[in-house]
């Protein structure tokens with residue numbers, strides 16, 4: 001197991017947090033997040049996790065990197081007892097506001113995900129959940145899974161869903177309508193400096209705090225990090241569609257996901273793990 005000290009360099013963390021604080025303001029009014037729909041009762045979870053999670057009534061759920069809490073509060077509406085964690089002060093403030101407005105009770109904690117065990121009691125959750133756009137911000141996947149696993153009670157469960165590493169490798173040339181691969185599949189210690197001038201919501205204007213630091217993680221790393229954290233991988237599923245329109249040629253399916261016409265590449269994955277009780 002890795003150490004319990006935060007593994008992100010402060011510079012990376014600060015830049016990423018500033019980017020996310022600004023994105024919260026941009027995201028809040030977008031069609032992508034449809035906060036108004038949520039306030040009117042829309043469940044913001046997508047079909048894959050809804051089916052996988054099943055009945056969550058009475059389950060103690062920890063939502064890691066919860067952004068401004070729409071999914072956390074949707075899980076509350078479904079009967080879960082929920083807590084959300086995010087390092088963005090702006091995100092946590094909005095999440096708390098939404099909790100108050102909707103009278104959906106939830107605990108929200110503003111902390112680096114690597115330090116959750118400094119803030120919450122280990123072993124207090126039945127389910128840890130994280131989704132869509134979380135792992136590129138994590139340098140040390142082993143540390144992430146160690147923290148997530150520590151939060152679980154002995155036979156607890158972790159369900160994660162995110163973009164597939166292959167999605168990060170794809171470049172699209174709109175002029176030729178062709179895809180090519182860049183060379184980065186395997187994880188490297190050093191982050192990639194990514195300039196994010198506009199968020200994936202495609203609305204909300206350009207970002208001033210556009211410098212971010214991101215990491216690639218390959219599929220083998222996910223499985224090995226989970227195993228190292230005392231988890232049994234129950235399923236590891238790859239999908240030829242994903243949660244956002246990364247390329248203009250993508251087409252939306254009736255279940256809300258986006259696919260690349262005439263291609264059959266893995267662009268999203270989910271992983272369902274159970275904590276192996278100590279013997």
Ligand SMILES: C[S@@+](CC[C@H](N)C(=O)[O-])C[C@H]1O[C@@H](n2cnc3c(N)ncnc32)[C@H](O)[C@@H]1O
Nearest residue numbers: 020065067086087088111112113131132133137
């Ligand atoms: C793409 S969003 C998660 C998406 C979420 N499922 C949603 O759509 O609402 C990624 C989140 O990770 C958070 N984040 C990034 N790095 C983090 C870190 N080191 N600790 C805690 N939160 C972090 C960001 O603030 C952001 O809210």
